[in-house]
Amino acid sequence: MPVTKSLNVQKNVIDSSVRKSVFYQIKEIWLYREIFIALAFRDIKARYKQSVLGLLWVIIQPIVTCLVFTIVFGYFVRVDSGDTPYPVFVFSGLLLWQFFSRNLGEGTGSLVANSAFINKIYFPRMGIPLIGLLASTVDFFLALVILFVLMIWFGVAFQPQIIFAPLIVLVTLSLSYAGALIFAPLNAIYRDVGMAIGYGTQFLMYLSPVIYPVSFLPENYHWLFDFNPVATLLDWMRWALIGTTLPSSRAFIVLGATAIVFLIIGRTVFRKLESTVVDRI
Amino acid sequence: MTEVIKIENLSKVYRRPIKRDDKTITEDFWALRDVSLSVNQGDILGIIGKNGAGKSTLLKILSKITTPTSGRITMSGRVGSLLEVGTGFHPEMTGRENVYMNGNVLGMSNAEINRKFEEIVDFSGVADFLETPVKRYSSGMQTRLAFAVAAHLEPEILIIDEVLAVGDAEFQKKCLGKMEEIENSGRTILFVSHNMNAIKNLCNRCIWLKDGLKVEDSRQVSSVISKYLQNASDLANNLSYWEKPINIKENNIISFESIYLLDAGNNPVDQIADFKSEYYLNVKVKCFKETPRLAVGFRVVSENGDILFYSSTSDIDDTQLSLFRVGVNEFKIKLPELHLKSGIYKLNFFAGILGECSIVSPDDSEIAIAFTVDVNQRRALNIQEDRSAILAPLLDWRLT
Numbered sequence: 001m002p003v004t005k006s007l008n009v010q011k012n013v014i015d016s017s018v019r020k021s022v023f024y025q026i027k028e029i030w031l032y033r034e035i036f037i038a039l040a041f042r043d044i045k046a047r048y049k050q051s052v053l054g055l056l057w058v059i060i061q062p063i064v065t066c067l068v069f070t071i072v073f074g075y076f077v078r079v080d081s082g083d084t085p086y087p088v089f090v091f092s093g094l095l096l097w098q099f100f101s102r103n104l105g106e107g108t109g110s111l112v113a114n115s116a117f118i119n120k121i122y123f124p125r126m127g128i129p130l131i132g133l134l135a136s137t138v139d140f141f142l143a144l145v146i147l148f149v150l151m152i153w154f155g156v157a158f159q160p161q162i163i164f165a166p167l168i169v170l171v172t173l174s175l176s177y178a179g180a181l182i183f184a185p186l187n188a189i190y191r192d193v194g195m196a197i198g199y200g201t202q203f204l205m206y207l208s209p210v211i212y213p214v215s216f217l218p219e220n221y222h223w224l225f226d227f228n229p230v231a232t233l234l235d236w237m238r239w240a241l242i243g244t245t246l247p248s249s250r251a252f253i254v255l256g257a258t259a260i261v262f263l264i265i266g267r268t269v270f271r272k273l274e275s276t277v278v279d280r281i
Numbered sequence: 282m283t284e285v286i287k288i289e290n291l292s293k294v295y296r297r298p299i300k301r302d303d304k305t306i307t308e309d310f311w312a313l314r315d316v317s318l319s320v321n322q323g324d325i326l327g328i329i330g331k332n333g334a335g336k337s338t339l340l341k342i343l344s345k346i347t348t349p350t351s352g353r354i355t356m357s358g359r360v361g362s363l364l365e366v367g368t369g370f371h372p373e374m375t376g377r378e379n380v381y382m383n384g385n386v387l388g389m390s391n392a393e394i395n396r397k398f399e400e401i402v403d404f405s406g407v408a409d410f411l412e413t414p415v416k417r418y419s420s421g422m423q424t425r426l427a428f429a430v431a432a433h434l435e436p437e438i439l440i441i442d443e444v445l446a447v448g449d450a451e452f453q454k455k456c457l458g459k460m461e462e463i464e465n466s467g468r469t470i471l472f473v474s475h476n477m478n479a480i481k482n483l484c485n486r487c488i489w490l491k492d493g494l495k496v497e498d499s500r501q502v503s504s505v506i507s508k509y510l511q512n513a514s515d516l517a518n519n520l521s522y523w524e525k526p527i528n529i530k531e532n533n534i535i536s537f538e539s540i541y542l543l544d545a546g547n548n549p550v551d552q553i554a555d556f557k558s559e560y561y562l563n564v565k566v567k568c569f570k571e572t573p574r575l576a577v578g579f580r581v582v583s584e585n586g587d588i589l590f591y592s593s594t595s596d597i598d599d600t601q602l603s604l605f606r607v608g609v610n611e612f613k614i615k616l617p618e619l620h621l622k623s624g625i626y627k628l629n630f631f632a633g634i635l636g637e638c639s640i641v642s643p644d645d646s647e648i649a650i651a652f653t654v655d656v657n658q659r660r661a662l663n664i665q666e667d668r669s670a671i672l673a674p675l676l677d678w679r680l681t
Contacts, residue, residue, distance in 0.1 A: 014345060014354040035385045042382060046373045120364050121386050122345035275348045279295055 022267070029127040036127050039114070040134035047135075058142045062098060066091045069211050079212045084242050085154040091147050093210040096237045099140045100172055100230060101201045106132030107180020108197050111188040115281045125274055126267070129180035133173055140169065147241065159243040168237050174259050175229060181266025185273035188281055209234055213244070226251040229258045285438060285469050286320040286343070291352035293338050293493075312338040314493040316352070322437075325470045327484035327502060329477070329509050335493040336473045340364060340440050343471065358437025358469075361387060363428070372416035376407055376426060379415050383430045397433045404455070405429035425452055432459045439463060442473045457483065477506050477585035478669065510584050521551030523630075523650050532640055534572055535632050537648045538565035538609060552653045556621075562614040566632070568605040574635040575605050579628045580643050587671060589619075589626075591643075595635055620674035627651045 020028070029036070048054045066087060073079045074086030081089035107129040111118065114128055144165075151158065187193040205211075208230045214222055225231040225247075232251040238244045293313040298305050313335045320326055328336050341347045343354065344362035370379050380401060384394040394401075402408050405426040407418070415423060441460075460483060464470060474480055480487060480502065487505040489497040497505045523540040544550045545559040553560055566577055578593025592614070594604055604610075630648040633639040641648060 012356045012360075014342065014349065014356070016349050016351050034390055038382050038385045042371050042374060042378075045378075046371060117386065119346065121362070123386075278347050 025124065025126060028124040029130070032123045032127060035123050036131055036134065039131045043131060043135045044138060055142075058139050059146055062091065062094055062143045062146065065094055065098070069094070073211050079216055081213055082215065082244070084156060084244070088147070088150050088154050088156050088242060089213070089238075090211055091150055092238050092241045093234050095140065095143050095147055096168075096172060096234055097205060097208070097210045097230075098143075099136060099169075100176055100233070101205070102136045102139075103133050103173065103176035104179045104183075104201060105194075105197060106136065107176060108183040108187050108194050110180065111184045111277060111281065112191070112194075115188075118278055118281055125278075126181070126270055129177060129184050132180075133177060137169065137173070151242070156242055159240065161240045161243070164240045165237070168233065168240060171255070171259060172233050174263060175233070175255075178259060178262035178266040181270045182262070185270055185277045188277045189273065204230060207231075227254055229255040283322045284319055285322050285357055286318070286471075287355045288316060288318040288320075289353045291316045291318075291339075291342065291354065292350050293335075293342060293347070294350045311493050313342075313349075313490075316490075316493075316495050318488065318495065318498070320469060320471070322469055323464075323467050324486050325464050325472065325484045327480035327487040328471065328473045328490060329475075329480060329487060329506065330490035334490040336490055337364070337442055338493075339490070340442050340471065340473060344440055356438065359388070360438045360440065361431065361434040361436030362440035362442075363387070363431040364440070364442045370415050370423060370427065373414055375414055376411040376418070380426065380430055383427060384434075387431055387434055388436070389430075389434060401429045401433050404432065404459070406452075421452070428452075428456055428459075432456070432463075436468070438469045438471070440471045475586045477510070478587060481506060481585075481669075521650055521652055522549055523648055533569055534634075534640055535569065535575060535577065535605075536567050537577075537630060537632070537641075538567050540564050540628075540630065540648070540650050542650060542652050550652075552655055553616075553621075554655055556618045560616040562612070562616065562628075564612045564614065564630075565609055566605070566612075567609050568607050571607060572605070572634060574637065575632070576635050577630065577632040579630045582627045582629060583621075583671065584625045584627075589621075589671065593631075620672050621654045622671065622673040623653075623655050625651055625653055 048057060051057060053060065069090045070087045074081070074090065079086065084092075106113075110129045110132050111125070114131070117123075118125065118128075148158075150156075183193055183197055187197075208228055209216075209225065214225050214231070214235065225235075232247045232255040235244065235247045235251075239246045291313055292311065292315055295310045295312055296307045297310050299308045312333075316335075316339065328339065330336050338347070340362065341364065342349050343356070344360060344364065346364070370383060374382065380398065381391060381394055385391070389397075402411065405422075405428075407422050407426050410418065410422065415426075418426070457479065460470065460472075464483070470483075472480070472484060484502050486500050487497070487502040488495055489505050489509045497508055499505050521542055523537070525536065525538050541549050541563040542551065543561045543563055545561075547561075550560070562579075564577070564579075568575070574595075576593050576595035578591060578595070580591040581589040583589060594612075597604075628650050629643040630641065631639065631643040632641045
């Protein structure tokens with residue numbers, strides 16, 4: 001399938017007010033998919049090519065983080081994680097959290113990181129934040145395998161609702177993609193945005209039930225978590241993986257609404273700033 | 282003739298920050314002003330103009346990289362653009378991986394690259410290094426591989442920006458050959474170059490952009506080129522001597538003080554009338570501190586943009602690494618018997634530290650002088666001047 005042929009064979013109009021429909025944009029990203037996949041593979045390969053341990057780093061990083069949290073919060077602080085052994089509990093949360101925060105971080109930096117291309121060739125730029133998402137989805141599924149090993153080790157039963165996991169991954173991707181659409185062009189114009197996002201996500205981690213369960217806090221604060229979409233994603237994923245309680249329906253409505261609203265805002269911001277970014281990057 | 286590109290009233294404005302009275306304000310810069318153009322299938326359109334005249338902006342808009350401020354373009358056919366060689370090469374990845382990456386980036390599918398892989402590798406001449414990371418390639422090798430990928434793209438419209446400035450002569454010839462092949466297959470090429478010979482040889486139509494405006498557009502390629510060159514040689518910076526202006530960018534290593542072209546009697550001249558007489562360059566440079574491997578030099582460029590040669594202090598003896606004294610250094614360089622054709626030649630001066638960095642690059646050097654060669658007077662017939670050659674020596678054809 002010649003990538004550009006199907007797009008370019010018909011009359012191709014370039015003017016100052018190109019208004020593309022959402023469907024056209026999706027179709028365009030699909031037509032250029034080989035570039036995005038190639039760029040994602042380039043990122044994955046380049047990341048591990050010069051390291052001795054190579055792909056093992058994907059596994060080492062979450063294990064070490066999990067170990068640190070287990071020692072600090074599971075052993076010293078004694079966070080009560082209910083029936084689930086703390087390492088499994090914290091790992092199931094870290095898994096999704098690291099997935100989300102990396103997506104957001106790399107997505108925000110994606111326009112700057114790929115500036116060498118943006119200036120020299122055309123491809124639908126809205127696909128650029130997807131490159132990092134593709135790469136980290138691969139990492140996510142590798143880390144999921146480690147969780148399975150941990151679950152077997154600690155004798156935690158597998159849940160039938162695990163079949164929802166791909167859906168949860170998809171919702172997480174949408175939310176982080178929306179964030180990247182908003183922040184990537186802003187970051188290309190003012191690099192401060194990337195820095196702020198870095199601190200912001202660290203902060204958000206402690207506001208979300210990653211290293212502690214919601215039950216760790218007094219009951220009259222629990223409703224607050226319904227308005228944190230990341231908390232809902234984390235608890236939803238824990239429900240699917242280790243069978244904790246499902247978030248409330250109010251939490252799901254907030255999550256869905258946030259994802260949709262952010263995607264719309266993201267698309268608007270990205271389109272508004274796209275040409276400025278290209279000229280200034 | 283089918284029209285493949287139609288450009289109507291295209292304008293592009295960039296907002297750029299400028300410094301005025303210690304304040305930074307933004308100013309509008311019109312890179313293109315109201316350009317209209319219609320390109321037919323099979324046109325090999327050369328685009329010439331000074332740096333900043335809007336050539337690259339036009340190509341960027343055509344390749345959809347940047348959007349126009351106003352105006353409209355209608356194109357039909359697949360567009361392939363090669364705006365910079367090596368775009369999309371990833372240093373850590375091997376030559377083979379990069380061929381696929383680069384192909385994708387230029388709009389080829391993996392299946393298409395599979396089909397042409399052998400041909401691409403053959404053309405590039407780097408077959409032995411396919412499994413080597415590209416960062417270990419020489420820049421020449423990178424260029425060859427990148428052009429090879431782009432040349433096999435087979436688009437209906439090919440957009441090329443100054444790719445021939447790099448690579449060795451043999452490879453340039455190969456590239457020109459490939460472009461002629463593309464040309465013969467009836468496709469359309471838009472070609473930006475500062476190399477007037479390449480434009481003359483390849484193009485069947487030429488436009489000249491000046492300050493964002495299209496000032497010439499004709500199928501008489503040579504006439505557009507000569508108009509452009511006449512205009513270029515009127516420029517004030519083509520003086521036959523150079524003296525340090527007050528507002529020049531300074532560095533803390535070396536600065537050029539003055540450059541003169543002198544005849545045998547030490548009189549400044551601006552014309553070389555006869556290569557049998559002796560001519561000298563007098564170059565004064567001021568050196569601020571002891572710097573190992575410091576070198577200065579110049580290159581000679583013809584009015585067609587062909588680089589004739591380079592000469593540098595490092596040519597003499599590269600063990601002589603501390604040639605420069607702190608303070609003013611004066612050089613006297615005897616010009617060789619060049620047997621150049623009549624015309625205007627420009628000398629761009631440069632400075633740098635060998636193997637380390639360039640201090641003044643010859644490509645954007647403001648430090649330049651020009652001289653005229655006018656040797657017609659010694660010839661009964663000036664057939665030599667019409668030949669497309671760089672040198673015009675008069676040899677002694679004698680019967681034995």
